[in-house]
Amino acid sequence: MAEFTVYDETDAPEQARPHLEAAKKRMGFVTTLNGVMAESPELLAGYNTLSELFGRSSLPRDAKHVVWITASVLNGCEYCVAAHSTLALRQRVPAGVVDALRAGHALDDPALEAARRFTGAMVTRRGWVDDEEIEAFLDAGYTRRHVLDIVLGIGMKTLSNYTNHIAHTPLDPAWKEQEWTAPGPDLT
Missing domain, CATH: 1.20.1290.10 (AhpD-like)
Known part of the structure; x- marks a missing residue:
């Protein structure tokens, strides 16, 4: 089984850290999902952006x-x-x-x-x-x-x-x- 790291805002790739910090402010903690997604800062940013947009949808x-x-x-x-x-x-x-x-x-x-x-x-x-x-x-x-x-x-x-x-x-x-x-x- 491929193993994926669950990052947090202190050890994630640099580009992912602001997204994890924002998620922590929003949720009160960094979810393990966001921690896994941090491996790809673009995936993490995309997911969180879609989440925000869907939350604002009609x-x-x-x-x-x-x-x-x-x-x-x-x-x-x-x-x-x-x-x-x-x-x-x-x-x-x-x-x-x-x-x-x-x-x-x-x-x-x-x-x-x-x-x-x-x-x-x-x-x-x-x-x-x-x-x-x-x-x-x-x-x-x-x-x-x-x-x-x-x-x-x-x-x-x-x-x-x-x-x-x-x-x-x-x-x-x-x-x-x-x-x-x-x-x-x-x-x-």
Whole structure:
């Protein structure tokens, strides 16, 4: 197994240190994900920039959490499911919503379910969704901008999910309570 170093703001490559310091200010600690990404300062900068941009996107707050968790579940990223479950619960996303997302189950809220279904279709079909799926998402009250915001969120999760797969990123203690195990290698 290839071993990846988990850096912090004191021992990371010089170009990565400002990004780790900013992450520490934002989160209160340097996540092991950011520590692994620091090996490539460009990946770290790209991920953190996408994260910031998606956070500012036009999607409603709870729909953003739906995108993060749904993409991570479908990609089998144990680290990201635990992290985003914790963050969703801290932002008062209902526990029933988080539990359903982690299990890949339908949501009772029609708007959030539309976001879950559309995100799931985008991830499993690698963006090749048909017009009917886009229309169903729009009919749930979303806009074309929201369609593209979901593309941004999935892009962000692809960077972190794939990094965690190859690096076997250790779970941060902050996410431990929401630890999650992928059901298997074929999640589609």
